Amino acid sequence: MSITGLRWAGPRAVLVELTDLASVLALHHRLEAEPLPGQLDAIAGAATVLVKFASRFHTGAARELLPNLDLTARHHGTGNEVTIEVVYDGEDLAEVGRLTGLGADGVIAAHTGQAWTGAFGGFAPGFTYLMGENDSLNVPRRSSPRTAVPAGSVALGGAFSAVYPRQSPGGWQLLGHTSAVMWDLGRESPALVRPGDTVRYVAVREAVAAPSAKEAKPAAPENTESCSGLTVQAPGLQSLVQDLGRPGFGDLGVSVSGAADQRSVRQANRLAGNEPDAAVLENLLGGLTVQANGDQVLAVAGAPAVLEIRDESRTLLRHPAMHTPFALLDGETLTIGPPSAGVRSYLAVRGGFDVPPVLGSRSSDSMSGIGPAPLAAGTFLPVAPVTGVWPVGIPEDGMLEDGSSTTTLRVTLGPRDDWFDAEAIGLFTGQQWLVTEQSNRIGVRLAPPEEGRALARARDGEMPSEGTVAGALQMPPNGHPVLFLADHPVTGGYPVIAVVVPEDLPLAAQLPPGHHVEFTIVDPRTLDPVDREVVDQAAARQETPRESAVGATAFEGSQP
Known part of the structure; x- marks a missing residue:
């Protein structure tokens, strides 16, 4: 039981290869209990642990420390027993029957006839990789992943089985569906199945409807007229509340999420006089119109677009500039037009949008559904009060250039x-x-x-x-x-x-x-x-510029 190799996973992460799943769990438990310097997250896999760091300099220290960690300490715990009712009507059931030689009925019998153990989390909140008692249902993933797998889909991928907690892309083979709620922030333990739990699949003709998961949504004030904020008049193609994300929850299957273009978020917040992680609006391809409740200071960064400010009678008043702070007075509306380069523009307001955080972040995660829902016409977004003295940033240059293909x-x-x-x-x-x-x-x-x-x-x-x-x-x-x-x-x-x-x-x-x-x-x-x-x-030579714990790298100076 030991570490067999270290591989680069970008400049700020190390993929640690181990001999078996027991070693994976031992290393993961060690890193959770005693994080390495600069460690942001540790994510267990079937035979690896991915360790993310704050900078590429921290990965240098990790190269020296990881091979010498003592993995003899084990985490002992008793998991729960979970029963999941399944309607076996999946699109890939017949194909899995052909791949395994068992036929559709044989696949159902093999899937329900063994206990499955939660090995590790990942992919999405509530998605737990389950290891079976035998290898009879080890099948390859699809050659091309589906862009949308329905929530509740029961699937096989390699040696593992799992349930998709919500609609998401995926390349696993679909056996059927269940109405069990795999992830619910309203529960004391949001994940229905956690590593160490034992799962039994039970075949049923019709799944019994289960209570839907509780979604965390911004609370709307009873009287928005007296509140400082912005009201969405038109959301455009897609507008989301975002900040710099929620790192540290990868083991639960929760992505960091946050703004797709974090450099533009930081720029917009600097201009508006906010902390870098204040919540902003991420708008895709323009079309966002917001109206001010009370006088506001705004800034827009990211994809360059024409900005329009109109009064309550829809009369055009002025065109504020991108990448500079400007005022939006009570009752006035701001519209972000289609971008001339790029696809995402970011709207910051002085004080930041004051929506409830979920797992420490106000970001909207399209993969998991965690955080505020996509904005719709009529959504009111309160603005946090500004306390103390905070300077508003000076105008800055844009970061995207027009014309390049x-x-x-x-x-x-x-x-x-x-x-x-x-x-x-x-x-x-x-x-x-x-x-x-x-x-x-x-x-x-x-x-x-x-x-x-x-x-x-x-x-x-x-x-x-x-x-x-x-x-x-x-x-x-x-x-x-x-x-x-x-x-x-x-x-x-x-x-x-x-x-x-x-x-x-x-x-x-x-x-x-x-x-x-x-x-x-x-x-x-x-x-x-x-x-x-x-x-x-x-x-x-089949050598690569990656780190190895057991051999030299191919490129001089490529160690972290």
């Missing part, structure tokens, strides 16, 4: 670049990729250009589920990369060929459909460009 993003290879040969890695960085219309806050879906090619894996089989980071470029079997953004799954089962460096994630969050992206490889320790010839030579 291609964006270059820096990446560090790994943690699973060894699933691809030299030709695939060369193709990954050697051709441009097209942003598709299926992109959202969970991830940017990329496709090869018209004359380009998809990436082919050098390995067959399934990869055990493991933690992922924002910026990860996950590669499904169809060879079309998915670039994870703020609401990405906490864990995933497709190999990650590279990770976009955190400093470039604001650019990734602003990529519009039809835009082209190209990738350039940098050293994870220094962020300096890595010579292409060295990359090709290392890939040809």
Whole structure:
């Protein structure tokens, strides 16, 4: 029982490989009890633990400390027994029967005829990976993940079974559905199944409706006329309350979430005179109109757009500038027009939006449904009072430029670049990729250009589920990369060929459909460009610029 390797997962995370699940649980328990310097989160997987840090300098210390940790201490606890009723009507039931040779009835018998143990959390709140007593239902994931799996879907992925707690993307094989509420913030323990619990699936003809989960929503004041705030008149395509997110809950399957472009959030808050983590509005592709209750100081950053202020009779009064503080007086309305570059604009108000926090954050998580609901016409957003003396920021330049059709993003290879040969890695960085219309806050879906090619894996089989980071470029079997953004799954089962460096994630969050992206490889320790010839030579030898606890790295100076 020991650590067998360390791999880069971007400049600010280390993927620790271990010999077995018992070692995973032991390391995870150790890191929870005694966090490493700069540690933000530790996420257990089937055979790994992903450790996230505040900076790339902390990963250097982790390289020295992790291999020497004592993993003999174990966490002992008695789990609960949970019964989940299932209607076996899943779209993939017949396919699973064919893959296993059991047939549909045999799959149902095998699924209900064994006890399943909660191994680790991840992917989404309430999604717990369950390990069976035998290997009879070990089936590969789908070659291309579904963009929307219904809530309550009971599924298989590799050696694991699980229930999707809410509608979300996913590549597991669907056996049926249940009405059990897997995640409810109104319960003392929000997750119905936690690691260590024992689960029994029971086949039923019709699922009994269960009480719906309690959603955390902003409380609307009884009399908004006397409250300071903004009233949404039109939300546009999508407008959400966001802040800098809720780190530290990855083990519960709760993503960090927060604003997709955090650099623009910080800029808008500086201009409005707020702390960096004050809640703002994230608007997608314009169309947001808000009316002031009381005099307000606002600032808009991010994707550049035309701003209009009108009075209560809809008469145009003025065009305030982007990236500068301005007044919105009582009764006046502000409209954010369509952006001329990028896709997301951020509206900050002096004091910040005073909506109730959930798990320490006011951000809206589209993957889990945690936090405020998407804004709708009529939504009132109270503004927190300003106490003390806080300076309003001076005008700043915008961070996006008009006119460019291609964006270059820096990446560090790994943690699973060894699933691809030299030709695939060369193709990954050697051709441009097209942003598709299926992109959202969970991830940017990329496709090869018209004359380009998809990436082919050098390995067959399934990869055990493991933690992922924002910026990860996950590669499904169809060879079309998915670039994870703020609401990405906490864990995933497709190999990650590279990770976009955190400093470039604001650019990734602003990529519009039809835009082209190209990738350039940098050293994870220094962020300096890595010579292409060295990359090709290392890939040809099946070596990669990642850290290993048991061998030398391929590139000099690439250790964290």
